[in-house]
Amino acid sequence: MAQYFEIKAANPGYLLFYRMGDFYELFFEDAEIASAALGIVLTKRGKHLGQDIGMCGVPIHAANDYLNKLIRQGHRVAICEQVEDPKEAKKRGAKSVVKRDVVRLITSGTLTEDDHLDARASNFLAALAMVRHGDTDFALAWADVSTGETFTADLTAEQLQDELARIDPAELLLTEPTRTHLLEHRLLPPAWAAIAHLAPAESFDSEAATSSLRAALPGGAFDPTALSRAARAALGAVFGYVRESQKGVGVALRAPVADGAIRHMAIDQATRASLELHQTQRGQTRGSLRQVIDLTVTASGSRLLSARLAAPLADAPAINQRLDAVGHLANDTLLTSRLRADLKAVPDLARALTRLALDRGGPRDLAAIGKAVGAAAALARHLEQREEVPDVLARIARILSAAPLPLASELALALDDELPLLARDGGFVRKGYDRALDDERALASETRAVVAALQARLIEETDVRSLKIRHNGVLGYFVEVPAGHGTKLLEEPHRQTFIHRMTMANAMRFTTTELADLEGRIARAHEAALEIELKTFASLRYDVLSRTDALRELADALAELDVTSALAHLAATRGYTRPDIDDSLAFRIEGGRHPVVEDMVMAQGQSFVANDADLSGDDAVGGGRLWLVTGPNMGGKSTFLRQNALIAILAQMGSFVPATSAHIGVVDRLFSRVGASDDIAHGRSTFMVEMVETSAILNRATRRSLVVLDEIGRGTATFDGLSIAWAAVEALHDTTGCRALFATHFHELTSLAKTLTRVSNVTMKVREWEGEVVFLHEVGPGAADRSYGIQVARLAGLPEPVLARARQVLTVLEQRSAGTASSSQKASVLDDLPLFAHQPASRPVEKDPVHIALDAARPDEMTPKQAIDLLYELKKIRDDARRS
Template structure:
C-alpha cells in the first residue's frame, strides 16, 4: 500500500470490502475502475482500457464510464450475474482536506435491482437465503425488493426438496452463510444457476425486528434474519416497504417437483425456455403487471383446500356471467399501474414525479372499480368491495401537489402545482414578474417623491438600486432610504422593500428549484406513510385481476366449472389439452373422456407414437392444476378429487450437469414419485424403462405398476410400448387397458387421437417412420426385418404373422364415430371439406342469410353461439 498515491490507497481500502463486486469509484464526472476490475470491465462492457500512474513502479490498468450513463453499464453487468458497488464522494471537494471522503452507498446485485430493463414487469425478482440446520432441514426465505413481499418456510424433506423450491421461485441470487457446506453450495449453484452471496450475521437486527416479530419458530427467524441482514447491509437506505414476513409450508399447496413442472410446461416450455406455449401463456389475460405476477405464483402453487378453491371459483362464475361488467372492469384495471413496485420505489427513494402521477391515476380508478364490483350484488364479491381502499387522502395530496406532466428529474423544478406552497408561489412570481414589479416600484417612488427623474436600476456589483440626482435629494423622505453608492452627480439608495425583493428576484430560480426538491421529498415522505395501505390494495387488485382473467379465458375457451369429490373419482367428459387446443384451434382438436374410480386406479395406455398418448396424460394433469388454482377447465363436464401431489415422467433428457444419463434421470424421477406419492396423488409415467434393454425395461415397468397398485393406490396414467404388459389387466384388479385408436386409409396409417377401452398390441413405429418421410427403401427394409424378428420370436404360419401384424388396425365394422373422426385426419384436407354433412351445410346456409351487422352486439353473439353449437353437434 505504501507505494500507491493516497487516492489509490483509498480505492484499495474500499475494494477490500467488496472483493466479489465491480467497484464504481466516483472521480468527478466519471466512475472509474482500476486493476483487475478495469481489465475485466473493459472486456465485459467493451470499453477502452487505459492506465494511469498510481504511485508505484508500473502504471495501473484503468477504465471508466460517465456517471450520467452509468445505469446502462451497471445493468449490463447485473444481467451477466455480476455485482456492482457504487462508491460516491460523500464530502464537498472544496472543503476536503486531502483526499475527498468516499463511501459505498449501495451494492447492486441481480437480486436487488430496483429498476431498469433487467426487471420484467410480469415476473418477480426474488433474492433468497438458505440456512442449514443440524436435523437435515433447511430454512428458506425469499424477498422481492421491488415489491417488499417476503416469505419464509422450513423445508423438512431434505436437500432435493430445497432445490425444487428454489427452482420454483426462480431466485436470481441466493444468500448463504460462509459455513454452509461446499456440497450444498455446489448443488445450489449447479441446479439454479444463480449468483451466490455470503452473509455472516443471522440474528435479528433492530432495523427489521418488527418484520420477524410475528415468527414464533427460531428456525424461521434465523432464515429470515440472514436475508434481512444482507439487504440492509448492502442497500444502505430505508427499506420501509418491506412487509412483515409471511410464513408458509410446502404441504399447504399441491406439490410438484421441478421436473414435473417442466414436463407439464406450466410457466415455460421445455424447448424454448420461454413463456409462449406454456399454461401461463394460455391463461395470461391479466390487465396489470401485479396480476400477471400473481397468476404465475398461483400456477406454481395450486391449492389443496377445497373451500378456498371454491371461493375463487364463485367469483369467477359471477364475473363470467356478467359480461359487460367484466369488460368495464378490464378497462379500468388497464389504467392501474404497478402499485407494488411504485410503493417500493417510494420507500427506496428513487421515485420521480411521473411515478407519483401514475400512483395518483391508479388510485383514481379504485372508486370506479369499487362501484363496478358493488353492482355485481353477490356475497362473494361484496367482501372484495369492503377491502378496496381508495386512499382518498393520498389521492387529494397528489392532485393538489403535482403538475400533470412532470419532468423525469426531481432536481430541475417544474414539479409542484401553483397554489400548493406560498413561498414557492412567491419565488415563481418574482422570477416571472420581476421586471414588471421593478417598473411598478419606479412609478410608485416617482409619485411618492415627486422626482420625475428618479429611476430604479441594476448592476452586478450592487444589485438593484434607486438613483436620485443630487439636485433632488431634498425631496427624499428622511429615514426611508439607505445610501448604497455615491456618484458624481447622483446618489444611489436602497429601501427595505427593494432589498427584500432583490433577494427574491436574484435568487428566485435557484431557490424555486431547491424548494421544489424539498417539497417533493416531503411529499414522498408523506406517501411513505401510505405504503402498508397501498400494498394491501395492490394485493386485492391483483387478485381481482387474476380472477377476471380466469373468467375471460373460461368464456373464450368454453371451459366448465369443475366440482370436487371425496371419493377419488376422475370424471372428465370431452377433456382437452388447453394449450394444444389453443394452438390447433377448437375445431381441429379431438376431445377425450377420462373416467377413473376405486376400481380403475391405473390406466395402461398403449398406441403408436404421435397418436396422442402423452397429450392425453398431460391434459388430465393440466386440468387438475387449472381446477385447483380456481379456474374453469377444458371439458364439458369435470368432477375431480383434490390432488395433493402430481408427479410426471414424460420425455427423455440427459442431465449433463451432474453427469446422469437419460435412464438414470428416469429412474430418479420414478423413485421420487414412488417414495412420496400418496393415495391422493396423480402420477403420469410415459414410457418407463425404454432407456435400457428390452427385458430390463419391461421388468422394471411391470414392477413399478405392481408397486403403485399394491402399495400406493394413486391415480396413475402409464403409457408404454411394452404391449406384453397389457396382460396386467387380468392380474391386477384396478389396472385398465386403454389405447389410442388408428385406422388405415389408402394404405396409410391415420391416427384418430381417440382414447378407447382395451389394449393395442402393436406400436406401428414403421408407419410413423413412413409418415416422417424416411426413404422408401429404408421403410421396405425395416418391414422385412420386422417380419424376420417376429418369425424368430414366434414360430407360426405366415397367415398368423400377417394377422398379428394387422391386429392394431381394427377389423370390426367401421362406426359412424370413426368416420367422423377420420374426416379430421384424412390424407387430403380437400377431402375433409367435401365431406360436410347435411347439418353442417344447413348451418352454413343459415349463416349466409343472417345480417349480423344489423343486430345488437348481444343478439349477434347469441346467434353465432347457437350456430357454433349446431356445428359442434
C-alpha cells in the same frame, strides 16, 4: 488510490463502480471483468507497484444499461459515489481527495428499479438456513425487495428442492457449511449453485435476528419468536442482506407470511419443466401454459397469476373460494369487462411504494400511487353495485372502498400532468397548488420581461440603440454594445452605471449593479422554487408512507381482482368450465383439452379432439385407477397425458379448466415425467436421470397424488426397460394406489390389465388409409397392436431405402416373436443384429422403376399432355411399390 483500495477491500466480491466526474470508473481486475462482460474498451491509467492499472468506465447517464447487463450475467456491483461537495474537499487543502463511499450494493436479488426488473415477474432474494436438530432440516425465507413481500417456510430436505423450484429465486444466500452439506447430499442442482451467494455464519444467527427483526418490523404485530429458530435465522439473513445492500436507507420489507401454513400441491422441478408451466423446455415463454392463460392487464396481476400457477392449492375450501369468485365474474361478463377496462389504467402500486420507501422514488411514483388509489375507488363502485358477491370479491371490494381517497385528491392537486423522473429536476408541482411557489416561479419566468424593460431603459439613458442585454454561462447577464459605442459608456455620466467586463473585436461588455442584482434574484427564485418543490415532494412522500400498510393491502387486492377477472375472462372466452373440487379420490374429466396444444392446433386451422379420462379411485378398493395408454407415435399420447396434469394444476390454482366437466379430488402431489433427457451437467446419463426420477415418484407419491409417466424405461435395452416399466406399474398399483396415466410403447405391458384390477388399457385411435396412417387423436378403450413407427418415420422424411429395410426387419422380428419366421429368415436377421449394423446398401437406386422412368423421360421433347401422363405413371409406380 488509497481511498479506492480501502473501499474495494470493504466490499469484497463486488465490482466497484467508482464515481469520477461524469463517469463510473472500474480498475484492475474489475476493469478486466467489466470490459469483457460489457464489450467496452479496457485502457490504462498510471501504474501501481510497477504494473499498469487497467481501467474502463461507463458514463453516468448510461450506467443503468450497463448495470443491467452485468447483473444479468450474475455479477454484483457496489456503487461508490462522491459524498461531499468538491468545494468542501478543497477547503481541507488543494490536494485533498473528495470523500467517497459505497451508497448501494446491487445484486440480482435486491433490485428495485423498473429498468432492471421484468414488470410481470417477481424477483426473489432467498436465504436458506440449515439446522442439525429440531423438527425440520431447513428453513427458507424469501423476499421480493421491489414489492416488500416476504415469506418463510420450514422444510425437510425432501421438500427443499420443490420449494426452490417453485420460488425460483434470483439469488440464494447460504453459509459455506450449508452449501457443502447440500452438495454432499446432491441437494444443490447447478441452477441453484449458480445463484448461491455465500454469507458469513453470523448473518444467520437466530438470536441476533430476533432483535434485528423486531427493530425492522416495529409495531408489535409481528413476533419473531413465533417462527422456528431456523426460519428466524433465514429471515434475519434476508433482512440483513437487504439492509446492507441499501446502505442505511432502511428495509422496506413486510412482515413475513408463514408459507408453510398454506397447503400447496407439491410439484417438483422435473414436473414443472416437463409440463412447461412457466416456460417451454427450450426456455421460451411462448408456448408455455402461463403464456396461454395470462390475460391479466396489470403487472402486479401478472406476478400474482404466475405465483398461483407455481403453487396450486391443496385445500378444497380455499380452492372453491377462488373458483366462486372466478365463476361469479365469468357469469357477469359486463361487470368483468368494466373491471378489466378500469384495471388497465392501474399502475404498479407495490413497486412504486417500495421505491418511495427506499428514497429512490420520484414524482412519477407519487402519481402512480394517486392513480391507483383513484382507480380503486372506481373499481369498488362497480363491485358494490352487485348484490351477493362471493367472499373473495366482497373482501376485495371492502379493501378497495377503504382506499385513502383524500391522499389521491391531494396528489392529483399537487402533481402536474407531465412529470420528471427525479424530484430534483423540479417542475412537477401543479400551478396553483402553492402560492409561494407560484410567486418564485413568476419571478423566474418573468425574467425575460424584466430584462427587456431594463434594456429599454438603458437604451433610453445612453441613447445607444444597439445596446443589448445578453446571457452566457461564464458572465451570466451582461450589457453588450458595438465597439464604436463602448467608449461612450466608459465616460461620464455613464461610467457611474456601467462597469466594464470585457472588450471584444467588435463589441464591449458591461454589467450594472442593477443587472447583477436582478441576476441574483432570478437565480434565487429558481433555487427557492426548487426548494419549495422538494419540500412538497417530501411531505407528499411522508403522507404516502404513513399509509404504507393500507396501500400494500390495496396493492394486493388490486392484483387479486386482476387475476380473478382475467381467469373469468379466460373461462368465458375459451369455453373453460368450473371443476368440482372436493376431498374425494375422483379424477373424472369429460371432453378435456390441452390448453396450449389446442391453441396451436387451432392456429393451424384444425380442431382439437377433446378426450375423457377417468382415474377416479376409492379408498375402499385400494386407491385410484391407472390407465395404460398405448398408441402410435404422434398419436397424441403425450398431449393426452399432459392435458390431464394441466387440468389438475389449473383447477387447484383456482381456474376454470378446458373440459366440458371435471371432478377432481384434491391432488397433494403431481408428478409428470415425459420421455428422458440427459443431465450431462450433473453427470447423469439419460437412463440414470429416468431412474432417479422414477424412484423419486415411487418413494414420494401418495394415494392422493396424480402421476403421469410417459415412456418410462425406454432409455435402456428393451428387456430391461420393459421389466422396469412393468415393476413400476405394479408398484404404483399395489403400493401407492395413486391415480396415474402411463403411456408406453411396450405393448406387452397391456396384459397387466388382466391381473391388476385397477389398471385399464386405453389407446389412441388411428385409421389406415391407402397405406398412410391417419391419427384420430381420440382415446378409446383397448390396446394398440402396433406403433406405426415406420409410417411416422416416413412422414418425417427418412430415405425410402432405409424405410424398406426397416419394414423387412420388422416383419421378421414380428414373425420371430410370433414363432412363424422360417429358419433362413431368422438366420438372416440374426446375422444383421444389432439391428442397425450397417449392411452395404443393396443399391436399389439403379433398379428403382421411378428412376428408370425418369431416365427415359426427355422433358424438352414432351408435350404438356405427355408430361402429365408421366406424372401419373410415376405416382402409380410409387403406389405399386408401396403396396408390394
